[in-house]
Amino acid sequence: IKKIGVMTSGGDSPGMNAAIRSVVRTCAYHNVKCVGIYRGYEGVMDGDFKDMDARSVKDIVNKGGTILKSARSKDFRTPEGRKIAHQKLKNAGVDALVVIGGDGSFNGGLIFNQEFDFPVIGIPGTIDNDIFGTSHTLGFDTALNTVVECIDKIRDTASSHNRLFFVEVMGRDVGHIALNAGIGAGAEEILIPEENLGLERLLESLQRSKRSGKSSSIVVVAEGDKIGKNVFELKDYVETNLDEYDVRVSVLGHMQRGGPPSCFDRVLASRMGVKAVESLLEGKSSVMVGLSDGKMILTPLEQAVKGKSQINRELLRVSEIMST
């Protein structure tokens, strides 16, 4: 392998820049050329490439977002789009890809690898932590810290006014952000898709906490939860059924995806970049780099896209005990 292309694809996440830097510098370390590809698979099809050397990634380890930009591509899902992409890579002399992204991006990489026998390695980058084959995705830890910081602030005003707040957090179909940040921020209840609390039990829980002397409460709601009402409907429902509650809603939104990466995410990104490039140089392909028990591991892309990341059920119990 003489030239490696690196790109970011799907929703951005803090730590992607640190991963780009790591891929570029590991290439430089091993005397392999590296090109940055802009806007994910869209940029592959457009041949939007830029040669990158070790100095071109200075001052980005601490930056959120991605200097290579990111996109979700429709055209790459078609055989014609992938054929164009393959041609563009061949023309530029790129003979392997490092894809930093989520499962949609890995699916694209997997098909591309199968169609053209083109070496592809994935680095999991998403705040949702919803990828099988790694305990942590890039950006998850930073997003947790952001959410906890926001809820700490919400708590101040909730407590001053004796209010109940529903705080909606991201996570797409999974509850990792809600569950972890909810415990970290001392939430009263945490609503996640993996465990449907039910409306009745939510009311009971809120009544119980009032009786136990709590004057304000925070309920963290994962955007994909299955309780059947969105946060605004939940507010109306609780206010209708429990007179004693004055309820407010806060939807944290995209602020969860931005900001400087935490030290954990920077170190993880640096490790993953090294592992990805060195695995390619060892002849590995169609695998994803991941973290397991503190070590770097490889998981076949096929498993990474098919498998489901599980929530840590111990945390459910911890959360229940903490809200006593």
Ligand code: F6P
């Ligand atoms: O996958 C990351 C994520 O931020 C999810 O948590 C969220 O559901 C989605 O992306 C939002 O996507 P968009 O930025 O396209 O609105």
